[in-house]
Amino acid sequence: MLAGGLTLPLTLYVITGNSIFGIVAGFLYWRRGLEAAIIAHMSVHVVLIAAIQLAV
Secondary structure (H helix, E strand, C coil), X not given: CCCCCXXXXXXXXXXXXXXXXXXXXXXXXXXXXXXXXXXXXXXXXXXXXXXXXXXX
């Protein structure tokens, strides 16, 4: 809503990004276990929050 509405390119961008990370997390879960997938997920959140804070 803050970006000006839901558009097809935005929807495709979100689905693509989530799919790519889902594949990475699934691979980590398969090869290294649940803890590795959880740590990767937490790391992505830390990086995104830091990037948002630095951009403001």
